[in-house]
Amino acid sequence: MGKRSNLDIGRAEMTRLRAAKLESVHLGRYPFEAGIKYYVAKNEPYFAKTTLYEDEKKLRLFIPFFEELKKDGVIKTTDPRRFDEMHISEFVLWLKNRGLSVSTQIKYFQVLKGYLELWGNAICRRMKDTRVLRLPREKRSKPIKALTIDELRSIFSAADKVPGWNGIMLRGYVAIAFGTACRPKEIILSEERDLDLPAKRFYIRHPKGEGSWADPQWIGIVREDMVRKLTLFWEERRRFMEEHGLKSDFLFFNKSTRSHYSLHGFHRMKEILEEKTGIHFSLKDFRSSFCSIMLSGDLSRLKAVSLQLRHSSVKTTELYYAKISASEEIDEAIGDVWMKNIIE
Template sequence: MVEENTQEDSIELKTFLSYLDRYNDDMIGICKPSTEVERNRKIRRYGRVFAKLAQEGKIVNCDPAVMTERDVRLFIAELRDVEGLQTSTQERALALMNSYFQCAGNYGAVLIARRKLKISVPKKEVEVLTDEEVAIIEAVLDNLPGWRMTVIQGVVIIALATGIRPGEIIRLGVNDLDLVNKTVFVRFPKGNGKYQDPHLVGILREDLIPKVEEYLIMRTAHLAKAGVETDALFPNLRNPGTYRYSDNALRQGMRKLSRICGFPFSTKTFRATFCTTVLDQDFDLLPSVSFQMGHSNEQTTRDFYNACKMARSRAKTRLIYSSVMRPDMKKEASERIRLARANGLLRHKDP
């Protein structure tokens, strides 16, 4: 079903969304039901971009069945030049629009546009945290205000304790946690029904179980205050359809936590950190780590670990370099610049 919207949809947007119910029917058995809301949100968002282009007179029609490859190229230009989206996001937008347009019977527009655009997506580097950075994050988690950041705290704790994927974490139900047996039931794994089925993984950092218990107490109080009942482990009361946070909302919260901590990371970073930390200690644990991470085979885990080792080296380099630039050294540098200017070695103002 089409998501509810707080504002009246324009005629152009209604035209674009007219195939959404049919598209969702086509996705049954292909995509996980849990992804439908997020997928619809993206289609609606991209529909607004097309509607804006139509209202500005840049494209003639917002009907996916008859739109042209030129319309698609203008859409990508809007995402790139106005909204500043990266090439990887542009490519994902094209992939989603291709399947949506094909549902409307338009099999060529997006494919031709993609060939002409020649979007080159750089390989994304893996991020890994040092032990010191993990300690900083855990210390910061105890002082985060507001429910949204409490959710981020819970997500980080589960990520550190299990190494499972962000999408798997955000879709957990409260009954998927078994703190007595120290397990988490991954109900919606990546590749569900293809190379992965719902399965149990262990809570490997038992020292974090009290933190999970604290989060559950805060969750219960939050829901009781709002008078809401939901199975969602990380409930979002602003989304009464599923009461779950979207992947995008999770990324926004994690970016805020990253800024607070003072160094870059995302939810995926904890997964890479888990893999590297364990295999650095004992590489014979590769089969166990591969299962815990939900990889289709051990070679995937091996390749991922090799990328993680390089990322950890970069993280340590960053930490060492930043620690050298201490405030007292900056003060000394400022004094040297002052003396250089006094001696005529530097101008007071650039020409």
């Protein structure tokens, strides 16, 4: 079972942590780890719960790295109030050497920066301002991948053959993802009551931008074929949980942690389908695939698709579709040309 989130430690303790004066808090033998609960408590009123869960997971990922640096004598402390240029430069190098995408490196850095600034340490900002620190820049206009209808059929067929609880979870995910065009976390964090099959709709309880610019809302399950698949998913999920004495409000319930699945957990399950089909894809590809298939050859649906995707404007959807089209155009133009000059 995974380590319990600090968001679950209780209201009285969260209030106590929020009232603490950080400059004088004693953080003990493992200060970086001990400080995380204060970060969660102090930011609880301002961040969406899902954002704090993700930030906490990332910060926990950093713990062994900084402890190893201290053990090797590279740094003297892991107290977030005393991080200096050595801590940050080693961290940036660690991110680079892990082979992470540029966007992931930037996200990890921003989480660490926010954590340190909570403790009154602006070392990241100072290093950027003096140009000591230069982060890689993310490409703004990279194409967006979309699955073809044949690839989708292969993935759905493979999901139908996965046994046990993993199979049930995968079948439910792909049906909601392609039937609603929702984002991965919006699906994984859903509850049982969020799937309303009689009304053919799905409640987005934790939308992207939750707590700032987006509110929970109902969205239609606009593909009838996915409604049928979700009806089967609902029944086999209910039957499995009854037979095994399981109870949970979460639609995608992790039997090991007794909570909802993490995004990482679903990525691991997704690999089952990749192995069975030979198709490498992302959980978010169902959203772009929905857009591509719905708009292919008929841009009169643009406004409706924009509403389904919950974009801020039709223009946003146009740009999104343009990136998908660019990727498809490259694939179509190059195709199997390489087969004419194979290198053994």
